[in-house]
Amino acid sequence: MGHALNDTIQDVLVRWHRMRGDDTLWVPGTDHAGIATQNVVEKALRKEGKRRQDLGREAFVERVWEWKKQYGGTIVRQLRALGCSCDWSHERFTMDEGLSRAVAEVFTEMYEKDLVYRGNYIVNWCPRCGTALADDEIEHEPNHGHLWYVRYPVVGSALGVKGEAYKDYIMVATTRPETLPGDTAVAVNPKDERYLHLHGKTVILPLTGREIPVLPDDYVEREFGTGIVKITPAHDPNDFLVGKRHGLEEINIMNGDGTMNELAGAAYAGLDRFECRERIVADLDAGGFLDHVEDYDNQVGHCYRCHTVVESRLSKQWFVRMKPLAEKAMEVVRDGRIVFTPKRYENTYFNWMENIRDWCISRQIWWGHRIPVYTCECGHEWAATEKPTACPKCGAGAEKITQDPDVLDTWFSSWLWPFSTLGWPDKTADLARYYPTTDLCTAPDIIFFWVARMIMAGCRFMGDVPFRNVVLHGVVRDAHARCPSRSATPSTRSRSSASTAPTPCASR
Amino acid sequence: MQTTSPGIDVFISMDKFEIGRNFGTKIWNAARFIQMHASKVEGFSFAAYAGGAGDAAPCPQGEAASLSLDDRHILATADAALAAMDTALAGYRFQDAALAAYDFVWSQFCDWYLEEAKRDLYGDDPARRAQVVGILADVFGRALRMIHPFMPFVTEEIWHQLAYAASDEETISRAPWPKPYTAEQKAAWGLDEEVRAYVNARHDLVTAGRALRSSLSAIKPSDKVAFVVSAKTAEAADRLRAETESLAGFLGASGVEVLCGETLSGMPSADTALGTVALKLEGSVDAEAEKKKAQDEIAKLEGFLRTVEAKLGNETFLSKAPAAIVEQQKARKEELLADLARKRALLDSLG
Ligand SMILES: [Zn+2]
Ligand SMILES: [Zn+2]
Numbered sequence: 001m002g003h004a005l006n007d008t009i010q011d012v013l014v015r016w017h018r019m020r021g022d023d024t025l026w027v028p029g030t031d032h033a034g035i036a037t038q039n040v041v042e043k044a045l046r047k048e049g050k051r052r053q054d055l056g057r058e059a060f061v062e063r064v065w066e067w068k069k070q071y072g073g074t075i076v077r078q079l080r081a082l083g084c085s086c087d088w089s090h091e092r093f094t095m096d097e098g099l100s101r102a103v104a105e106v107f108t109e110m111y112e113k114d115l116v117y118r119g120n121y122i123v124n125w126c127p128r129c130g131t132a133l134a135d136d137e138i139e140h141e142p143n144h145g146h147l148w149y150v151r152y153p154v155v156g157s158a159l160g161v162k163g164e165a166y167k168d169y170i171m172v173a174t175t176r177p178e179t180l181p182g183d184t185a186v187a188v189n190p191k192d193e194r195y196l197h198l199h200g201k202t203v204i205l206p207l208t209g210r211e212i213p214v215l216p217d218d219y220v221e222r223e224f225g226t227g228i229v230k231i232t233p234a235h236d237p238n239d240f241l242v243g244k245r246h247g248l249e250e251i252n253i254m255n256g257d258g259t260m261n262e263l264a265g266a267a268y269a270g271l272d273r274f275e276c277r278e279r280i281v282a283d284l285d286a287g288g289f290l291d292h293v294e295d296y297d298n299q300v301g302h303c304y305r306c307h308t309v310v311e312s313r314l315s316k317q318w319f320v321r322m323k324p325l326a327e328k329a330m331e332v333v334r335d336g337r338i339v340f341t342p343k344r345y346e347n348t349y350f351n352w353m354e355n356i357r358d359w360c361i362s363r364q365i366w367w368g369h370r371i372p373v374y375t376c377e378c379g380h381e382w383a384a385t386e387k388p389t390a391c392p393k394c395g396a397g398a399e400k401i402t403q404d405p406d407v408l409d410t411w412f413s414s415w416l417w418p419f420s421t422l423g424w425p426d427k428t429a430d431l432a433r434y435y436p437t438t439d440l441c442t443a444p445d446i447i448f449f450w451v452a453r454m455i456m457a458g459c460r461f462m463g464d465v466p467f468r469n470v471v472l473h474g475v476v477r478d479a480h481a482r483c484p485s486r487s488a489t490p491s492t493r494s495r496s497s498a499s500t501a502p503t504p505c506a507s508r
Numbered sequence: 509m510q511t512t513s514p515g516i517d518v519f520i521s522m523d524k525f526e527i528g529r530n531f532g533t534k535i536w537n538a539a540r541f542i543q544m545h546a547s548k549v550e551g552f553s554f555a556a557y558a559g560g561a562g563d564a565a566p567c568p569q570g571e572a573a574s575l576s577l578d579d580r581h582i583l584a585t586a587d588a589a590l591a592a593m594d595t596a597l598a599g600y601r602f603q604d605a606a607l608a609a610y611d612f613v614w615s616q617f618c619d620w621y622l623e624e625a626k627r628d629l630y631g632d633d634p635a636r637r638a639q640v641v642g643i644l645a646d647v648f649g650r651a652l653r654m655i656h657p658f659m660p661f662v663t664e665e666i667w668h669q670l671a672y673a674a675s676d677e678e679t680i681s682r683a684p685w686p687k688p689y690t691a692e693q694k695a696a697w698g699l700d701e702e703v704r705a706y707v708n709a710r711h712d713l714v715t716a717g718r719a720l721r722s723s724l725s726a727i728k729p730s731d732k733v734a735f736v737v738s739a740k741t742a743e744a745a746d747r748l749r750a751e752t753e754s755l756a757g758f759l760g761a762s763g764v765e766v767l768c769g770e771t772l773s774g775m776p777s778a779d780t781a782l783g784t785v786a787l788k789l790e791g792s793v794d795a796e797a798e799k800k801k802a803q804d805e806i807a808k809l810e811g812f813l814r815t816v817e818a819k820l821g822n823e824t825f826l827s828k829a830p831a832a833i834v835e836q837q838k839a840r841k842e843e844l845l846a847d848l849a850r851k852r853a854l855l856d857s858l859g
Contacts, residue, residue, distance in 0.1 A: 011657070012605075012658060015656060015660065016657045016685065019656070019682070020685045021685075085681060341599070473602075
């Protein structure tokens with residue numbers, strides 16, 4: 001339905017414009033829905049008792065292509081069944097050769113202009129499988145656990161931990177005491193009147209003696225525990241974001257296999273994470289830091305493959321620097337070169353653009369555009385649109401060169417749609433005739449994922465807006481409030497009447 | 509056809525869902541009707557009305573001077589609907605565009621103009637028959653193209669069935685979008701706002717007269733009853749007098765007497781922009797029996813009203829009942845008050 005609605009609206013626009021004699025093009029197509037598609041194929045493999053690692057990268061990708069040929073046409077078939085007035089000779093897929101070339105071209109240029117960089121990001125990690133997991137590869141299950149109330153002495157209080165609560169020490173509730181050595185702050189909700197006096201104070205992290213600040217942050221729920229939480233940026237996704245907001249240090253205290261490392265402290269290094277939990281609780285108790293323990297039910301994520309409890313882990317990921325792209329993209333909406341209908345969505349757009357964060361574009365999967373970054377054994381790293389045969393620095397052959405194993409976020413190809421589908425990076429007749437397009441129709445829930453990014457890409461790589469009008473309409477959702485169809489991107493555009501628009505809704 | 513404003517709610521293709529289906533049936537019936545009458549006109553070609561040749565000659569055949577008020581009204585209304593659609597689509601207001609097309613085709617074209625045209629189509633003037641068929645073909649051809657973006661399948665099918673398409677290869681999706689009538693055409697045919705306003709007001713008057721009929725239980729749909737109209741102006745009276753035959757047809761009346769500036773009392777009546785329309789009771793209706801019936805119904809409604817008011821005055825009910833139930837009772841009260849007002853007016857008019 002979501003698709004049908006969007007398709008109908010675009011169809012009305014395209015037919016109206018064409019009858020009025022406007023030069024009209026509606027490019028139908030889909031994106032490759034990286035994570036969702038890879039999951040479907042992996043599930044099928046599991047029925048055969050195999051993992052993707054058993055096939056190896058090349059054979060696995062081959063399997064996904066086969067699957068795509070067999071089932072990937074659903075969205076396009078829907079468009080045909082609806083009688084949509086698309087130009088079928090222009091049908092495109094984000095993994096097509098031409099579109100893939102556009103992706104490599106854009107990434108390489110961004111790499112050379114320092115618009116992409118590698119930085120820390122927190123990912124889901126299975127200590128047993130030794131791989132990163134996407135959000136939808138995690139199975140959440142109810143867990144009967146505990147909430148430990150731990151005392152952190154306030155710096156400057158003469159009495160130390162044995163004094164008066166919230167004056168001489170604060171009480172922090174946590175479900176994961178083993179991560180305590182990685183704390184770099186504690187946080188309270190800025191509106192929580194109980195703790196206004198703590199703003200700007202410093203507390204002592206038990207067992208380590210390290211001093212950490214008390215920060216006000218909206219993320220903290222007043223109702224959770226005491227309303228004071230510990231912030232461990234290297235081991236919790238929310239804490240990671242809090243850390244980014246406040247510029248906190250990220251202390252990684254765990255190894256990839258789920259054991260503690262030396263940053264956890266000499267007493268804990270080498271211990272398994274759950275063993276470590278018991279030891280730390282015992283040590284807190286012995287030191288007078290443990291106030292009390294409560295039973296606590298919550299949800300714990302497990303690896304969909306091996307059912308091990310999942311960790312959050314810092315890892316190196318690729319990011320796009322969004323600020324320089326966002327400035328231009330705001331300007332073209334501010335000066336009316338792009339108009340949103342309804343107009344009120346422009347505020348939503350500006351709001352997001354003004355607070356934009358860098359975009360993590362690498363994914364630890366195999367189905368997608370592999371990141372075109374190469375490293376030679378000599379240490380040289382570079383990006384290239386073609387697979388290199390020799391190192392440009394030392395001249396070593398291909399066997400000395402390794403490519404980044406990750407693939408790019410699916411949106412990294414969708415954001416190029418308005419020009420990649422018209423033949424860019426070549427200077428084609430279609431580009432001259434139809435770019436910039438006129439209308440983009442889509443649902444408001446992908447303004448940021450897709451619309452804003454297309455505007456950025458168009459302004460940066462074409463030097464002009466990708467479309468003149470952004471038309472937003474309602475989304476139809478099923479009873480479970482999820483988008484109803486597989487993630488895919490039928491997208492369309494035309495010139496005098498353009499239109500475009502995927503409604504990719506799956507997990508990203 | 510449930511549609512949406514941009515950014516809100518859900519837009520639904522007219523081809524699919526129930527109202528769309530009913531609308532489709534309505535258009536099909538209109539198509540068959542027009543085709544049947546066109547087949548009786550020697551050498552008639554729908555293709556001449558497909559908007560080709562720059563939409564140059566949609567002109568109804570025959571003398572412009574012989575166009576009726578209803579002809580002029582439907583041509584002017586088609587033009588207005590086109591303008592409304594273009595404005596709405598240019599602003600991405602898909603709901604407004606769909607509603608403009610829907611209202612024009614269903615209410616204006618099918619419910620009023622086709623009915624009005626029947627008298628001439630079944631009449632004995634061949635020149636006038638040909639003229640009316642020409643107008644039908646022109647307006648319907650425009651309507652099909654206007655609906656096409658919303659109902660691509662049905663409109664394509666009819667476009668070929670009626671041979672607006674000159675060959676199988678042609679498609680309505682490539683037919684030109686209708687163009688507004690030129691200023692010259694409008695002047696020559698007398699398409700102006702004044703005509704639209706008058707005919708719309710006459711439609712309102714007929715609608716009000718029909719409501720009077722149905723408010724009296726003694727009158728069966730097949731009964732011929734007499735109406736009287738007291739026009740507000742002499743000009744309106746003249747126009748209505750010239751159309752009593754048509755008015756009687758639409759009202760299912762044995763006759764329509766047109767007066768000017770008179771107060772009509774002792775009869776069920778309704779005020780409209782053109783004047784007061786009233787139902788003559790002598791002969792056709794037993795006034796005393798209707799009075800008794802109205803009084804009984806008023807008593808019954810008053811009883812219901814007391815019950816509802818008692819509930820709404822009860823603090824326990826207001827505090828305990830779910831909000832939706834309370835709202836329902838409030839709506840029921842409004843409904844009863846409106847019904848009562850209508851029945852009391854009817855009783856008054858019965859003298
Ligand atoms: Zn695992
Ligand atoms: Zn090298």
